[in-house]
Amino acid sequence: MADVAFRLAAPSRRLTSGAVAGALVLASAYLLPPLVGSTYLFEAILLPFLALSLAGLGLNLLTGYAGQLSLGSAAFMAVGAYAAFNFDLRVPGLPFVGSLILGGLSAAAVGLAFGLPSLRLRGFYLAVSTLAAQFFVQWALNKFDWFSNGSASGVVRAPDIVLAGHVIDGPVERYLFALTVVVAATLFAVRLANSQTGRNFIAVRDNETAARIVGVPVLRTKLVAFAVSSFIIGVAGALWSFAYLRTIEPAGFNLDRSFQILFIVIIGGLASIRGAFFGAALIVVLPLALSRLGQAAFGGAFDSGVLELSQRVLLGALIIAFLIAEPKGLVALADRARARALRPFLKPPYGG
Amino acid sequence: MSTSTIAAPRAATEGARAADASAPALEVAGVSLAFGGVTALTGVDLKVAEGEIFSVIGPNGAGKSSLINVVSGLYRPNAGCVLIGRKSFAAVPAAALASLGVARTFQNLALFNGLDVAGNVAMGLAHQDRTGLFGQIVGSPGARAEEARSLVTEILAFIELTAIADRAPGTLPYGVRKRVELARALVSRPKLLLLDEPMAGMNAAEKADMVRFVRAARDRWGATVVLIEHDIGVVMEISDRIAVLDHGRKIADGAPAEVRDDKGVIDAYLGVAHDDDEIPLELAGAA
Numbered sequence: 001m002a003d004v005a006f007r008l009a010a011p012s013r014r015l016t017s018g019a020v021a022g023a024l025v026l027a028s029a030y031l032l033p034p035l036v037g038s039t040y041l042f043e044a045i046l047l048p049f050l051a052l053s054l055a056g057l058g059l060n061l062l063t064g065y066a067g068q069l070s071l072g073s074a075a076f077m078a079v080g081a082y083a084a085f086n087f088d089l090r091v092p093g094l095p096f097v098g099s100l101i102l103g104g105l106s107a108a109a110v111g112l113a114f115g116l117p118s119l120r121l122r123g124f125y126l127a128v129s130t131l132a133a134q135f136f137v138q139w140a141l142n143k144f145d146w147f148s149n150g151s152a153s154g155v156v157r158a159p160d161i162v163l164a165g166h167v168i169d170g171p172v173e174r175y176l177f178a179l180t181v182v183v184a185a186t187l188f189a190v191r192l193a194n195s196q197t198g199r200n201f202i203a204v205r206d207n208e209t210a211a212r213i214v215g216v217p218v219l220r221t222k223l224v225a226f227a228v229s230s231f232i233i234g235v236a237g238a239l240w241s242f243a244y245l246r247t248i249e250p251a252g253f254n255l256d257r258s259f260q261i262l263f264i265v266i267i268g269g270l271a272s273i274r275g276a277f278f279g280a281a282l283i284v285v286l287p288l289a290l291s292r293l294g295q296a297a298f299g300g301a302f303d304s305g306v307l308e309l310s311q312r313v314l315l316g317a318l319i320i321a322f323l324i325a326e327p328k329g330l331v332a333l334a335d336r337a338r339a340r341a342l343r344p345f346l347k348p349p350y351g352g
Numbered sequence: 353m354s355t356s357t358i359a360a361p362r363a364a365t366e367g368a369r370a371a372d373a374s375a376p377a378l379e380v381a382g383v384s385l386a387f388g389g390v391t392a393l394t395g396v397d398l399k400v401a402e403g404e405i406f407s408v409i410g411p412n413g414a415g416k417s418s419l420i421n422v423v424s425g426l427y428r429p430n431a432g433c434v435l436i437g438r439k440s441f442a443a444v445p446a447a448a449l450a451s452l453g454v455a456r457t458f459q460n461l462a463l464f465n466g467l468d469v470a471g472n473v474a475m476g477l478a479h480q481d482r483t484g485l486f487g488q489i490v491g492s493p494g495a496r497a498e499e500a501r502s503l504v505t506e507i508l509a510f511i512e513l514t515a516i517a518d519r520a521p522g523t524l525p526y527g528v529r530k531r532v533e534l535a536r537a538l539v540s541r542p543k544l545l546l547l548d549e550p551m552a553g554m555n556a557a558e559k560a561d562m563v564r565f566v567r568a569a570r571d572r573w574g575a576t577v578v579l580i581e582h583d584i585g586v587v588m589e590i591s592d593r594i595a596v597l598d599h600g601r602k603i604a605d606g607a608p609a610e611v612r613d614d615k616g617v618i619d620a621y622l623g624v625a626h627d628d629d630e631i632p633l634e635l636a637g638a639a
């Protein structure tokens with residue numbers, strides 16, 4: 001009975017220590033960068049990091065938790081961005097947050113449609129069928145200039161983000177806005193992952209037959225995964241365009257971007273909320289660090305072409321290394337490092 | 353729909369066992385099944401009375417797993433029908449199986465490796481969840497979640513898994529994983545329990561534990577049990593009745609003593625099986 005008591009007490013204890021850590025991260029995310037950050041930090045690092053983390057978070061729900069491989073992330077980002085743009089443009093009086101949510105819902109609808117093949121297809125075949133979303137959305141954005149309000153290239157300037165009459169202006173305010181959206185989405189994802197639906201995702205991923213037998217609504221679960229994931233990825237696309245780039249352009253949402261989001265999830269850690277943030281941090285910081293290092297080591301010879309190439313090589317090597325050596329990603333590395341650091345302070349039963 | 357089967361105490365099992373003549377818990381009538389050219393089952397008939405432990409035995413490839421897969425709706429028979437309780441099905445709807453009060457285990461382990469032991473067991477209650485996604489996100493866990501938690505705690509204690517409740521199944525020995533799967537099947541207090549070689553790969557002590565759990569499932573909760581098992585000693589000890597399959601046909605059906613003395617069975621199965629009793633266990637253990 002002591003064991004039962006321990007077992008029942010454990011989740012809440014884990015919850016409180018997690019909540020404390022989360023609160024610390026949150027407080028520093030809100031307070032530190034505005035105090036010490038340069039424009040460069042916001043524009044080149046933090047804003048793309050937030051948007052990519054959010055996209056990774058969305059994909060991780062679908063691929064990491066529910067086990068449905070998708071290569072359509074950039075398409076869902078594009079739908080979120082262009083839909084938010086059009087709602088903002090065409091619905092007078094709609095607050096920006098409304099456009100953002102409707103953008104996410106539009107992405108969810110498109111994600112749901114392209115998730116239908118998941119009811120029949122698996123793994124590699126499903127991934128290929130989600131490519132259809134990628135090509136279809138890019139085709140539609142190029143073909144119909146209505147989406148970009150008549151711009152022939154499809155590129156439009158993103159309108160200002162306006163909150164309750166206040167124009168979100170400057171990198172710090174855009175950062176704080178994006179951060180708030182990401183925090184809200186993360187809380188949602190945490191709740192989802194710990195809900196019955198989240199456990200159903202994992203059950204469907206791990207053993208679809210057993211899941212069906214215990215009464216998990218398998219088809220509905222897959223569609224919910226596609227819809228929720230695409231919603232979050234759509235909002236990420238809107239953040240990418242409105243808060244980070246301040247232009248909306250189809251080229252930014254190509255297949256490369258879809259792969260980038262997938263790599264974020266793989267490197268960061270599948271089926272982990274933190275994984276998306278770890279992976280996005282690495283993806284954003286890697287080229288910057290590489291460029292600094294290259295410049296320092298080779299000077300002018302390290303031009304943008306070489307940078308691009310070495311970045312791809314290094315990323316490819318990292319992905320292979322992670323897939324082979326640590327399929328659970330950076331999160332697992334971090335957890336192991338923390339356990340090692342804490343071991344001296346813990347009694348044997350918890351130290352192992 | 354199925355909440356009553358969980359909350360309400362089951363009718364006295366002794367009475368149910370005595371009344372063999374009442375509607376069977378499970379009936380399989382004229383079921384045939386083929387995969388392309390391979391016949392797995394040919395005109396199989398079975399009647400399993402409520403509260404019975406009913407074993408299905410037969411050599412490898414006899415069609416035992418196929419039979420359970422038909423009953424649980426994973427295979428659609430080419431002919432015949434399955435009656436569960438009072439409902440008759442040409443093809444059992446697998447998705448509604450749990451709501452029908454039927455739970456099963458698999459010959460090859462089918463656990464959810466991304467969930468801990470308690471999480472796996474709790475999935476046995478997945479069919480009861482009626483809360484919409486929105487409610488799950490914003491709501492606080494209600495009375496039903498409390499009830500589910502106490503059912504899981506109880507079954508973990510009963511199957512003696514409490515100490516490893518938060519372990520990942522992948523870190524556990526094979527025999528323990530088999531027990532986790534049994535716990536997942538039992539947590540919903542099924543009326544009908546289908547067990548496909550639950551003791552495969554276990555040593556004698558582990559088997560004895562498993563026998564105890566299966567008996568208790570029937571005695572405490574009144575479950576009707578259909579058991580596939582290669583260990584003849586266990587089968588003879590635990591079964592009320594035994595059916596023997598060979599090449600997809602039922603060749604005998606009766607009390608343990610009758611089946612043991614049946615000439616056809618001895619020829620087709622027992623005489624041979626006694627020598628290579630260990631082989632299927634080895635195979636299953638390696639799987």
Ligand SMILES: Nc1ncnc2c1ncn2[C@@H]1O[C@H](COP(=O)(O)OP(=O)(O)OP(=O)(O)O)[C@@H](O)[C@H]1O
Nearest residue numbers: 387390391392411412413414415416417418419459
């Ligand atoms: N999904 C399937 N596809 C094709 N053939 C199958 C399938 N399932 C079973 N069979 C075939 O049906 C026959 C019966 O197999 P089944 O698994 O039911 O035997 P079993 O009695 O459970 O054997 P074992 O003791 O080895 O578990 C075998 O010939 C098998 O190859």
Ligand SMILES: [Mg+2]
Nearest residue numbers: 416417418459
């Ligand atoms: Mg079998």
